[in-house]
Amino acid sequence: MDKFFGISKSGSSVRKEIYGGIATFLTMAYIIFVNPSILVDAIPGTATNPLLYEQFFGAIMVATILGGATATLLMGLFANYPFALAPGMGLNAYFTYTVVLNMGVDWRTALGAVFVEGVIFIIITLTGVRTFIGNAIPKTIKIATGAGIGLFISFIGLKGSGIIVADDATFIALGNITSPEALTTIIGLFIIAILYTLKVPGSVLIGIVSSTLFGSFVGVTEFHGIVGKIPDVAPTFGKLQLSLDNLLEPTFWIIVLTFFFVDFFDTTGTLMGLAQSAGFARKDGSLPRSKKAYMADATGTVVGSIFGTSTVTSYVESGAGIAQGARTGLASVVTSILMLSMLFFSPLASSIPSAATAPALIFVGSLMMKGLKEIDxxxxxxxxxxxxxxxxxxxxxxxxxxxxxxxxxxxxxxxxxxxxxxxxxxxxxxxxxxxxxxxxxx
Structure with missing residues (x-):
């Protein structure tokens, strides 16, 4: 295993890779439940029929897990990077609220557009076009992208914990930092920072677990059980629709191009940013084995659309695993296995509150600022x-x-x-x- 992943050569260890894979999973596990809660709104009748809602929610949750786990496993085994993938936030909202509800496109046709986008990704990846485009982006922009992602995920953590809130006059403002959610995040952040400074292995993971335990005392953590029945994926599996009429419709291609455009640069930006923070990037800012990395998310998008979810993309939360010391694909393999385990332990995963993962996002965001010193x-x-x-x-x-x-x-x-x-x-x-x-x- 050490030889296959090059663990010792990368300066890592099996323990660091396992910790990193777990930390990444814990910071992105929310997508297993958030994604279906968004996409289920695209299904007619689910808003008024609780049974129908439950059936499609479960099916989309399975699709989310299988699409993300497949892409993450490929990223680990073939690209050998500690990057995790799953259906992208923002892209799922565009799928539901713009394409389906606003434009009136059937959800199955929208899945067909996602499938076509994934196929296009595979083609331009195999031909090297995607790598060429990625390498043509100026190094300055690549470095700034890494730091920007750091600010972005920190913002997500601060917002999710209620430390910052919306304000009519100033757009954002300081929230109630004495609320249970904010206190859970603040305590977790201090624990992570102190343990990381002391070079304690598993500092990010320990911080997440500690926050979860603290949250149980202040009413933030809700224990939902451990094992649950695997939902039936039949309502969404293989339901994507592609027809000649669709392929000749300009609106269909506008949808495909929009999915493509956003996904391409979200993925490219995320991979560049993570590569910069982990020290994977070459001196010119390019990413080694980029073709294999791009192929992983392209394949994940195709697989995800077949099972019934929107575009799969690389996740900035992978920075949590990198901060934990992960440097090889073994971490991604661990993350993918944990994602698959949620088919059986979905109630347990849902017990980890966002206030407990927020400290990891904020802390990782701070680490991603270091590349800014290289900009003139x-x-x-x-x-x-x-x-x-x-x-x-x-x-x-x-x-x-x-x-x-x-x-x-x-x-x-x-x-x-x-x-x-x-x-x-x-x-x-x-x-x-x-x-x-x-x-x-x-």
Whole structure:
């Protein structure tokens, strides 16, 4: 096993990989329940029929697990990275509330669009086009992406714990930090920080477990049991629809392109950011074995659509495992096994509150800031595009939007700053595509 994954060569250990895989799973386990709660709204009749709701919720939960576990296992065994994948937040909301409920597209046709998007991903990955595009993104943007993702996941943790709240006057404000949820997160964050500083193995995982236990005393943690019956996936399995009429319909391709656009840059940005934080990236910012990594999420999207879930993508929560010391695909294998185990132990997984995983997100976010020192802030043609990329991710609640605006700003500022010769020709093409995306597809 050590030879297959190169554990010793990477400076890791089996224990670190296991801890890392568990930590990643715990920080992303919420998607097993959040994803079906969003996608089930796309099914007609579920809002008024409790039995129908339960059937489709269970089926989508199974689809979520199988799609994510398949992609994560491939990421571990073939790409050998500690990156986990699952149906993407944001993409599931777009699927339900925009494509199905707003545009009036049948949910089965929407699944067909997800399937087509996944196939396109596989094709451009096999041909090397995806790697070429990823490598054409400026190093400054790649570094800023990692830090931006750090801010983004920290924002998710702060928001989920109630430490920050919405405000009519200032948009966001400090919440009630004496609430049970906020206290659970704050205590967990201090535990993680102290143990990490003392180099205690499993510090992030210990913090999550400690927060969960503390939450049980203040009414945050609700124990839902341990073992439950595996839901029937039949209501969604193989239900995607593709027809000649669909393929000839412009609206269908707009849906496909939107899924493709958001997923491509969410995944690319997430992988680049995680690679930077873990030290996987080469000096030019590119990712070794990127074709295998991209193939894992493309395959996961195809498999997920067949079982009945929206686009599968790489998860920023993988940073929790990386912070725990994970450096190889063994961590991903552990995460995928734990995901599959939720087919049997779904009540137990649902007992971990978001306030207990929030400390890990906040702490990991702080660790992802370290790459910013490599940016030449004295050069505004480098610093400003990086800054735009960095701040727009949390401010727009979208990794893809941060990359989009940063990639538009980079060549424009470089060109008018008298450094146009330093711009890769494909960067201009990407910038133009991003502008068209903002104007017509977003």
């Amino acid at each position: 802030w004295d050069d505004s043609t480098e610093g400003l595009p990086a800054f735009i990329t960095l701040i727009m991710m949390p401010f727009t609640y979208s990794i893809a939007t941060g990359i989009t605006l940063g990639m538009i700003a980079y060549p424009v500022i470089k060109f008018f700053g008298g450094k146009g010769k330093n711009i890769h020709w494909f960067t201009w093409i990407l910038a133009i595509l991003f502008v068209l995306y903002l104007m017509y597809l977003r």
